[in-house]
Amino acid sequence: MKRTVTLIVPCYNEEESLPIFYRAVCEVMESLPDYSFTLLLVNDGSRDGTLALMRELSTADTRVQYLSFSRNFGKEAAMYAGFCNAKTDYVAVMDADMQDPPSLLPQMLAILDEGEYDSVATRRVTREGEPPIRSLFARAFYRLINRISDADVVDGARDFRLMKREMVEAIVAMCEYNRFSKGIFGWIGFKTKWLPYKNVERAAGETKWSFWGLFKYSIDGIVNFSQAPLSIASMAGLVFTLIAFLMILFIVVRKLIFGDPVAGWASTICIILFIGGVQLLCMGIIGQYLAKTYMEVKRRPHYIIAESSDERVERVR
Ligand code: UDP
Numbered sequence: 001m002k003r004t005v006t007l008i009v010p011c012y013n014e015e016e017s018l019p020i021f022y023r024a025v026c027e028v029m030e031s032l033p034d035y036s037f038t039l040l041l042v043n044d045g046s047r048d049g050t051l052a053l054m055r056e057l058s059t060a061d062t063r064v065q066y067l068s069f070s071r072n073f074g075k076e077a078a079m080y081a082g083f084c085n086a087k088t089d090y091v092a093v094m095d096a097d098m099q100d101p102p103s104l105l106p107q108m109l110a111i112l113d114e115g116e117y118d119s120v121a122t123r124r125v126t127r128e129g130e131p132p133i134r135s136l137f138a139r140a141f142y143r144l145i146n147r148i149s150d151a152d153v154v155d156g157a158r159d160f161r162l163m164k165r166e167m168v169e170a171i172v173a174m175c176e177y178n179r180f181s182k183g184i185f186g187w188i189g190f191k192t193k194w195l196p197y198k199n200v201e202r203a204a205g206e207t208k209w210s211f212w213g214l215f216k217y218s219i220d221g222i223v224n225f226s227q228a229p230l231s232i233a234s235m236a237g238l239v240f241t242l243i244a245f246l247m248i249l250f251i252v253v254r255k256l257i258f259g260d261p262v263a264g265w266a267s268t269i270c271i272i273l274f275i276g277g278v279q280l281l282c283m284g285i286i287g288q289y290l291a292k293t294y295m296e297v298k299r300r301p302h303y304i305i306a307e308s309s310d311e312r313v314e315r316v317r
């Protein structure tokens with residue numbers, strides 16, 4: 001029996017890259033006759049000709065299926081839709097821009113076939129072609145999140161990985177609304193083999209990530225997988241209460257001995273401003289968690305499928 005493999009490809013405005021990607025993947029698929037492939041393209045509310053292209057590919061090639069969202073829900077949602085709808089032995093996620101080289105697939109499949117590992121993940125060992133300031137922040141983020149959470153996120157890890165069915169089921173079961181896949185992959189465990197490779201630049205089109213977008217994403221990652229900021233906030237509260245207590249003691253004693261209660265307006269104002277700032281910061285941290293909780297309890301769907309190649313697909317999830 002041939003092993004079945006689904007390649008999930010989230011696409012947002014990829015009309016330029018998708019044809020290049022499709023050709024490259026076809027070449028690889030044809031070089032692997034022992035597997036039966038499905039290419040599951042997920043259109044994440046593209047505004048260009050991506051959907052039309054998907055329809056074309058899907059009618060011309062029976063291996064190609066597609067899901068199309070009613071609007072842009074983000075890459076996390078697109079990947080989740082792929083996982084929920086992939087029913088094969090192996091499942092992989094790949095970007096449409098060739099930054100996840102399809103040429104790694106044969107090696108990845110061979111590793112899973114050996115049976116020792118449950119998944120093969122990839123990580124970039126270089127960050128060539130990336131603005132240095134972005135690399136700096138990225139490195140700092142990985143160091144931080146690994147210290148303060150149990151998510152085990154590897155530096156340079158891509159979302160490009162090939163997984164066994166069991167692992168995909170675990171990911172689907174993690175039905176949280178605020179998704180941070182790099183954390184989820186690490187959190188669920190399983191034996192993962194890491195394949196390092198050199199960074200590849202986008203084949204065509206542009207990245208969808210601005211610096212600010214990435215920054216917010218990293219804050220999300222931390223809030224989703226760690227309660228350390230909350231502990232830091234309460235620790236700060238504790239430290240300031242202690243300091244305040246000592247200062248009260250100092251002032252009372254000084255008043256009793258020297259009898260001069262007034263003076264020091266400047267220092268008082270400084271202290272008030274400082275404490276006010278720390279309080280606002282801590283409230284902001286609590287607010288971050290509250291906002292996440294708010295979105296979680298609403299239980300809104302992760303995505304809405306407006307159109308798909310398979311009519312029986314679950315449209316809202
Ligand atoms: N993507 C998506 N929805 C989005 C943004 C991106 O499905 O809202 C897809 C995009 O089409 C690509 C992949 O996610 O296939 C990675 O995006 P991109 O190349 O912009 O990110 P980068 O490689 O720069 O991290």
Ligand code: MG
Binds near residue numbers: 099
């Ligand atoms: Mg990319």
